[in-house]
Amino acid sequence: MKTFDYSTLNNLVITPEMTTKISQIGELRGQLAQLAPREAAVLDRLLEVAKIQSTDASNRIEGIFTSDTRLRQLVQHRIQPHDRSEEEISGYRDVLDLIHDQYAYMPIRATTILALHKKLFAFTASTWGGQFKDRDNQIVTVFEDGTTETRFTPAPAIATPQLMTDLCQGYEHALMEAKMPAVLLAGAFVFDFVSIHPFRDGNGRMSRLLTLLVLYRSGFEVGKYISIESLIEQTKTDYYRVLKESSDGWMANANTYTPFLNYFLSILLQSYRDLVARVRPATTKTSAVALIQTALEEALKPLSKRELMGLIPTYSEVTIARELNALLNEKKIVKVGQGRSTKYRLV
Template sequence: MNTEIVDKLSQIGELKGKTEHISLKAKDVLTQLVKVAKIESTDASNRIEGIFTSATRLEKLINQSTMPKNRSEEEISGYRNVLTLIHENYPYIPITANSILALHKELFAFTSSTWGGSFKDSDNQIVTRFADGHSEVRFNPPPAFITRELVENLCDAYNQAIQEHTFPELIIDAAFMLDFVSIHPFRDGNGRMSRLLMLLTTYRADYDVGKYISLERLIEQTKSAYYDTLLRSAGSAWEHNENDYQPYVNYFLSIVLQAYRELNDRIDFTSDRTLDASEMIIKALQNSLKPLSRRELMNLIPQYSETSIKHALASLRQQQKIDLVGKGRASRYILK
């Protein structure tokens, strides 16, 4: 391990310790953060794969107040269910090939696909699609006929490493995620499954920050670095066991560290119950380096309802303390 990785592990441990001593008055804030993270995780992980719906439809799907009306919403609903399953049952989900198949089946449960819950039956490729429309093959995963054996071996190696404390658990989790993506065991859903397994393994290692702060959102926000480090750490060298895990491990730890920093900031920011919604909005805008949307403000101030935030924003505009810039979905709030 290089010094950068050691330093990140140390910082994560320190911040994790702080979150474990949260005062009781912050518990209701954590409950709201869980709700926000579920929406952001489901949205971000699917958007990475080009699967999305409107914000209104997304919230209804997460709340299970509507049924999916197209293929994208079917896949979003499947992700929601697997995410909830992991949140609520992670201690009882072992890291095995059968567990992975069961989660994959649930991921595609709302679709008409017949291959959900089955390993790929034909060879596939890892392809990068660029904004200008062209695509490039980044990596040719192992052939389909050895997929089950590779996944079983990966799970066995992971469990043995955890049991023997070969490396810090977060490093083992990162290596597991990289190897899973490199095997690319499914016809579809490999990226989403890798991020769901990221949550499962980190939860089982007692790093549950992804429950409160969306790791998937942080990955989507750094998508270029995500794909770059996957390529640098895997690529063609992976099949010859000559790859370098460090770039991806370093990136993965950066995501976990950022999440713990954000969680501590959220707790510090929202723990003062003496501030009303208007004061919290002003405080959020003062701390922000950019204009904030109403949704972003709601996520930052989870202890107040959407109605309270709306009323406070209207009042602050009337008092000429804030301005609204942009229109429609691009609307953002700034201080006067």
């Protein structure tokens, strides 16, 4: 039977690369602790952008999406969902908001996870929300060309309730023991949740929501202001690869967590780097035009208005839109694409 040895994580050897990433994450957390009290307005803007980006990216990974306008209106609770995709988007929005606001009151227990899953499907006609799977399933990777690959066969449905209880208890006990860095325990918990695949539907979205929750409860609040979901979406190929590499021997407790944890640390480190970079410029006032041009120069690719808003939290959406139009009129930038996929690049 699968067990969760969170005291050693299957005798995990913390590599020098992992140690360096953990150290850098700690340093960036310290910098943010000094910057945050002075930059409340900037953080508030980042929070609103991150909510939209996270809801969009996590659902889009699963092939669930709507228009940019309706997405923003749904996240801001200004409209009601009108189809299945928007119902699922609305459920994600509500769980995301709940974790942001109430994470301190959400112990990592099977009952907590079931309650969150129920809310994820609250707007849909689905009958399995808040219930563990009643049939065996497989973890299938869907590639961009439409082809699929069965990556892993999770634990059978009959074993799932006990496995989820054991997982949560093993994780919480290891946190109290503090023998292993909390950030590694968080990554291992997310990986094992995905490997159990405890629900008929919504496992991927729940894994990303639980990533936010376990990080919050361990003192890593970067997911409030930077969309971790977006970073995962941008690196989907690597994400699926490390899941597969860390899955070998999972049921026999012989798997290695190293590939997934190394990836997990990279995503968390990039999140902190992005947040520090976006907060720090607020200390020296630079024009919106200059920041837009700099962002486009450094990106080395076209950027959407939403992406620019996330990179330039010192200015409002209205200001960024106005300056984009000015740069277009001055023929300093051009549009790439139309409608939902409109982006901008330097001439």
